[in-house]
Amino acid sequence: MYFENLREYIQSLEKTGQLKRIKTKVSVDLEIAEILRRLMYQDEGPAVLFEDVEGYKIPVLGNAFGSLRRLKIALDMENFEEIGERMTALTKLKMPHGLLNKFKMLPKLSEISDYGAKNADGGPVTEIVETANPTLDSLPIIKSFPKDSGRFITFGITITKNPETQIRNMGVYRLQVINSKKAIMHWQIHKRGALHYQMNKENMEKTEAAIVIGADPATIFSAVAPVPEGLDKFLFAGITRKKGTNLVKCRTIDVEVPSSAEIVLEGYVDPNELNIEGPFGDHTGYYTPPEPYPTFTLTGIMMRNNPIYLTTVVGKPILEDAYIGKVIERAFLPLVKLFQPEVVDFSMPAAGWFQGLAIISIKKRYPGQAKKVMMGLWGMGQLSLTKILIVVDQDINVHDINDVIWAVTTRADPKRDTMLIENVPTDTLDPASPLLNLGSKMGIDATKKTKEEGYDRPVQEEALADEGTVKLVTKKWSEYGFQ
Numbered sequence: 194m195y196f197e198n199l200r201e202y203i204q205s206l207e208k209t210g211q212l213k214r215i216k217t218k219v220s221v222d223l224e225i226a227e228i229l230r231r232l233m234y235q236d237e238g239p240a241v242l243f244e245d246v247e248g249y250k251i252p253v254l255g256n257a258f259g260s261l262r263r264l265k266i267a268l269d270m271e272n273f274e275e276i277g278e279r280m281t282a283l284t285k286l287k288m289p290h291g292l293l294n295k296f297k298m299l300p301k302l303s304e305i306s307d308y309g310a311k312n313a314d315g316g317p318v319t320e321i322v323e324t325a326n327p328t329l330d331s332l333p334i335i336k337s338f339p340k341d342s343g344r345f346i347t348f349g350i351t352i353t354k355n356p357e358t359q360i361r362n363m364g365v366y367r368l369q370v371i372n373s374k375k376a377i378m379h380w381q382i383h384k385r386g387a388l389h390y391q392m393n394k395e396n397m398e399k400t401e402a403a404i405v406i407g408a409d410p411a412t413i414f415s416a417v418a419p420v421p422e423g424l425d426k427f428l429f430a431g432i433t434r435k436k437g438t439n440l441v442k443c444r445t446i447d448v449e450v451p452s453s454a455e456i457v458l459e460g461y462v463d464p465n466e467l468n469i470e471g472p473f474g475d476h477t478g479y480y481t482p483p484e485p486y487p488t489f490t491l492t493g494i495m496m497r498n499n500p501i502y503l504t505t506v507v508g509k510p511i512l513e514d515a516y517i518g519k520v521i522e523r524a525f526l527p528l529v530k531l532f533q534p535e536v537v538d539f540s541m542p543a544a545g546w547f548q549g550l551a552i553i554s555i556k557k558r559y560p561g562q563a564k565k566v567m568m569g570l571w572g573m574g575q576l577s578l579t580k581i582l583i584v585v586d587q588d589i590n591v592h593d594i595n596d597v598i599w600a601v602t603t604r605a606d607p608k609r610d611t612m613l614i615e616n617v618p619t620d621t622l623d624p625a626s627p628l629l630n631l632g633s634k635m636g637i638d639a640t641k642k643t644k645e646e647g648y649d650r651p652v653q654e655e656a657l658a659d660e661g662t663v664k665l666v667t668k669k670w671s672e673y674g675f676q
């Protein structure tokens with residue numbers, strides 16, 4: 194079952210015993226964040242609805258997507274690769290050569306029209322509209338860590354349009370509140386929102402932006418997903434949900450938002466108004482230092498009656514965003530395989546905060562192929578920001594860190610098999626890169642080497658038990674007294 198909105202999802206969490214309602218009064222100042230972190234560091238901590246937030250009438254939802262079990266409910270699927278498979282199926286559409294092909298295309302075309310966004314006249318998000326004197330003051334925006342520079346909207350979806358193509362984007366970028374009408378927009382330079390801003394800035398224009406706080410799970414997931422610039426993220430949300438999103442027009446800007454959202458902040462980002470953002474306790478586990486970012490000015494607010502404010506807390510992994518990252522890893526595997534067909538599996542361990550480290554297994558056919566895959570991945574969207582890539586053979590389980598360490602230590606020679614590339618884009622948040630957004634990358638080719646790759650010794654055979662003995666011991670296992 195797909196969810197139309199956040200509250201249907203909350204009901205489902207409650208029914209399955211995965212939601213805790215906290216009725217005790219709590220503060221937005223550090224307390225909510227500490228509770229959410231503490232629950233996430235426990236195994237399978239619940240989602241939490243804070244019903245009594247000191248000084249605010251709006252309840253706060255946190256850790257809503259903080260386990261794979263919850264994400265399976267949220268996206269209504271057991272295997273997240275389905276999302277990528279649906280995407281790659283759409284790319285297999287062929288131009289019709291004849292009648293037969295035309296008929297074959299029809300179901301696919303009707304699927305696309307089902308997945309696409311639709312414009313609606315109104316919807317629940319228009320129940321309350323404030324355009325005369327909108328303020329951020331009624332929102333229970335939290336402060337996460339003691340040295341954070343203020344309170345941050347951490348799970349808002351920023352919607353912008355590419356000024357040339359009008360293709361819409363949704364991205365989760367945090368916003369630091371500086372007064373009742375302004376917040377600093379932390380869209381990092383490599384992200385689509387920042388691109389739209391840059392394009393408008395070149396024409397000395399402001400970027401209209403809507404910030405959606407609280408939406409149906411497929412919309413939220415799509416905003417976090419690294420979807421390429423040419424694809425409307427509402428279409429991606431429709432592909433994920435198998436149903437298009439109903440959109441309504443904002444009242445003060447030319448941007449559409451999901452009609453079933455909880456809260457929408459309308460406004461613009463002015464290239465002439467930079468402010469210093471941060472420090473902020475980030476998902477690397479460190480405070481990201483202060484940097485200048487542009488400022489969002491509020492021009493209107495739409496919200497439901499009795500809205501729910503969605504938040505999240507980042508920090509040293511593993512917290513809520515790690516689970517969302519795992520789903521992205523699985524969902525994009527079919528797309529990685531589309532461009533790098535030798536790829537068998539792919540893992541971005543959560544402790545490496547996703548851009549830090551990725552492990553890829555390949556079916557190797559020719560010399561140097563592991564390095565070819567590395568260079569391919571470093572050229573693909575947000576994967577280009579990955580700092581360390583380890584490539585292993587297909588017999589290695591990329592999700593078993595011991596198996597990976599075994600491959601690195603037995604199949605790689607540091608001098609021959611390590612590739613270092615200097616002065617390349619790095620994740621903005623990387624605390625170790627020598628310059629902001631620029632540093633080096635390391636690729637480790639931990640595949641078995643051939644003569645052509647400079648391995649001149651006789652290849653050492655892996656020591657494995659023979660099949661006969663394995664069968665014999667299996668047969669007699671209980672006779673030895675084992676279960």
Ligand SMILES: Cc1cc2nc3c(=O)[nH]c(=O)nc-3n(C[C@H](O)[C@H](O)[C@H](O)COP(=O)(O)O)c2cc1C
Binds near residue numbers: 348363381507514
């Ligand atoms: C909780 C959370 C907070 C995030 N905060 C930011 C942020 O402040 N700035 C940013 O550029 N990306 C942030 N991201 C990552 C982006 O949402 C992600 O890279 C997304 O793919 C960006 O979309 P885009 O490629 O359409 O810009 C955050 C992700 C999550 C899950």
